[in-house]
Amino acid sequence: MITSPEIQGGLDTALLRRQFPILERQVKGKPLVYLDNAATTQKPQPVIDALVEYYSGYNANIHRGIHTLAEEATAAFERTRDTVKEFINSACREEIIFTRGATEGINLVAYTWGRQHIRAGDEIIVSTMEHHSNIVPWQILCEEKNAVLKVIPINENGELLMEDFEKLLTEKTRLVAMVHVSNALGTVNPVKEIIAKAHAVGAAVLVDGSQSAVHLDIDVQDLDCDFFVFSGHKVYGPTGSGAVYGKLSLLESMPVFHGGGEMIKEVRFEKSTWADLPYKYEAGTPNIADIIALKAALDFVTDTGKERIRQHENELLALATSALEQIPGVRIIGKAAEKVSVLSFVVDKVHPQDLGILLDNRGIAVRTGHHCAQPLMDFFGIPGTTRASFAMYNTKAEVEALAAGLEKAIKLLA
Amino acid sequence: MEQKSIAATEAEITDEFSLFDTWDEKYEYIIDLGKKLPVLDNRFKLDQNKVRGCQSTVWVVSEYKEGKVFYQADSDSVIVKGLISMLVRVLSGHTPDDIIAAKLEFIDRIGMTSHLAQTRANGLRAMVKQMKNDALAYQLKNSSEAS
Numbered sequence: 227m228i229t230s231p232e233i234q235g236g237l238d239t240a241l242l243r244r245q246f247p248i249l250e251r252q253v254k255g256k257p258l259v260y261l262d263n264a265a266t267t268q269k270p271q272p273v274i275d276a277l278v279e280y281y282s283g284y285n286a287n288i289h290r291g292i293h294t295l296a297e298e299a300t301a302a303f304e305r306t307r308d309t310v311k312e313f314i315n316s317a318c319r320e321e322i323i324f325t326r327g328a329t330e331g332i333n334l335v336a337y338t339w340g341r342q343h344i345r346a347g348d349e350i351i352v353s354t355m356e357h358h359s360n361i362v363p364w365q366i367l368c369e370e371k372n373a374v375l376k377v378i379p380i381n382e383n384g385e386l387l388m389e390d391f392e393k394l395l396t397e398k399t400r401l402v403a404m405v406h407v408s409n410a411l412g413t414v415n416p417v418k419e420i421i422a423k424a425h426a427v428g429a430a431v432l433v434d435g436s437q438s439a440v441h442l443d444i445d446v447q448d449l450d451c452d453f454f455v456f457s458g459h460k461v462y463g464p465t466g467s468g469a470v471y472g473k474l475s476l477l478e479s480m481p482v483f484h485g486g487g488e489m490i491k492e493v494r495f496e497k498s499t500w501a502d503l504p505y506k507y508e509a510g511t512p513n514i515a516d517i518i519a520l521k522a523a524l525d526f527v528t529d530t531g532k533e534r535i536r537q538h539e540n541e542l543l544a545l546a547t548s549a550l551e552q553i554p555g556v557r558i559i560g561k562a563a564e565k566v567s568v569l570s571f572v573v574d575k576v577h578p579q580d581l582g583i584l585l586d587n588r589g590i591a592v593r594t595g596h597h598c599a600q601p602l603m604d605f606f607g608i609p610g611t612t613r614a615s616f617a618m619y620n621t622k623a624e625v626e627a628l629a630a631g632l633e634k635a636i637k638l639l640a
Numbered sequence: 641m642e643q644k645s646i647a648a649t650e651a652e653i654t655d656e657f658s659l660f661d662t663w664d665e666k667y668e669y670i671i672d673l674g675k676k677l678p679v680l681d682n683r684f685k686l687d688q689n690k691v692r693g694c695q696s697t698v699w700v701v702s703e704y705k706e707g708k709v710f711y712q713a714d715s716d717s718v719i720v721k722g723l724i725s726m727l728v729r730v731l732s733g734h735t736p737d738d739i740i741a742a743k744l745e746f747i748d749r750i751g752m753t754s755h756l757a758q759t760r761a762n763g764l765r766a767m768v769k770q771m772k773n774d775a776l777a778y779q780l781k782n783s784s785e786a787s
């Protein structure tokens with residue numbers, strides 16, 4: 227058998243790419259080179275099929291009908307819960323709450339656990355590299371409760387200063403809300419160590435797994451985090467799907483989030499009672515189709531093999547990093563020792579938006595701007611970066627196209 | 641030198657763009673225009689002169705002299721600067737009435753609206769709006785002084 231060079235990383239990207247119909251399209255007359263995977267990943271055929279099959283085969287509202295369609299839909303919906311449980315290795319399915327995504331997940335925790343536990347003078351710790359989604363909900367809470375938001379500083383490579391973190395931890399610390407993997411830099415944070423240290427002072431920890439769920443093996447029991455959130459659309463699943471993991475004891479004792487149908491046991495005008503976990507936090511008709519299709523996405527990742535995917539993505543990252551480092555004027559932002567396949571950079575005298583426009587004109591999709599991490603951009607003293615982020619289906623040829631496109635664009639712009 | 645009408649300058653730009661076969665060439669030209677547009681003096685780079693685009697910042701300042709509006713503009717993005725230099729070329733030196741009435745169809749004709757991502761096309765519209773607003777302010781000032 228002749229193996230193509232693409233198979234060397236253990237992943238047959240040619241075969242894999244056939245599973246993603248969108249990768250066949252042209253943009254501006256050129257083959258699409260999709261390098262905006264940290265924003266959202268493309269969807270494989272099984273995910274698209276799952277959506278179509280649901281709507282054309284068994285669309286029904288779940289959990290309350292006794293008819294066949296409702297039962298089929300409910301069963302499929304609940305199967306995703308089992309898959310998510312396995313995917314992040316939680317101890318039981320009741321710990322998995324479906325949300326629209328990470329943002330809703332963080333807000334859920336802020337409005338329930340946060341309102342219950344945060345008091346005046348308490349401290350919440352986040353890091354410099356948080357996504358706005360893991361800053362703003364805590365700011366709102368701190369303002370409401372007169373609590374204090376503290377920020378872990380980072381170094382020039384984009385790594386947390388752990389000694390400073392330890393100094394921030396006090397008996398006043400109630401929560402550490404921490405991004406597992408930075409969307410703007412690719413940095414993998416030592417969350418396990420952070421969790422152990424936070425627990426030592428009695429603080430809870432929320433891990434924002436928006437960027438880690440797709441790249442790393444997640445084991446919430448091993449991490450011992452109190453909460454873990456992620457978005458389905460960044461793990462090859464549909465938009466509008468996501469989950470919060472919470473430790474059972476916390477979820478049981480927390481107040482409810484949204485009130486409405488599904489989340490109740492009994493409703494009386496005098497007083498209502500709440501449904502058991504996990505439904506207590508799932509008010510109203512959920513995003514049934516998207517949650518059902520999320521299972522197909524997670525299965526796809528698991529079947530392809532996270533370790534193989536990671537190896538492949540890391541090869542692309544290494545290749546892209548060394549190619550970009552050779553282009554005069556390019557400065558890579560985020561040089562952590564532990565990184566996933568996210569490559570952020572700035573170019574001397576060139577606005578990221580101009581780079582983005584010229585790359586788009588060659589069919590290359592990258593992200594430009596502050597990546598919803600303005601405090602992080604402020605730290606680096608830049609308004610934004612250009613970011614290429616790689617997924618399982620990207621190829622070395624695409625990395626080369628990026629480097630060539632960049633060189634051309636910079637020649638024009640600088 | 642006789643001042644060209646807005647429509648004549650629009651036609652001129654449309655002609656220039658018709659020479660290009662590809663967007664590579666169009667961008668090269670736009671970038672060139674952007675590089676040639678003089679840098680705006682820092683004292684004009686004030687918040688009230690800012691047009692908020694998608695990710696880039698644009699400054700537009702205008703001056704009213706002998707019944708005509710003169711624009712100067714700048715941006716941190718050289719492509720945006722090229723775009724706005726075309727707007728300046730078309731609109732600068734005309735009366736508020738003519739500027740307000742300008743249809744600016746050249747933007748469509750050179751393919752800019754269909755090519756630019758929606759957000760950036762909005763940015764372009766925001767620039768046009770700001771320039772026209774300035775003209776409107778001069779027009780209002782005129783009519784109140786006349787009455």
Ligand SMILES: Cc1ncc(COP(=O)(O)O)c(C=O)c1O
Nearest residue numbers: 327328329357359409434436457
């Ligand atoms: C690190 C991180 N946290 C949170 C989010 C928010 O995710 P969503 O917009 O899917 O809720 C993102 C998405 O960009 C992210 O990268």
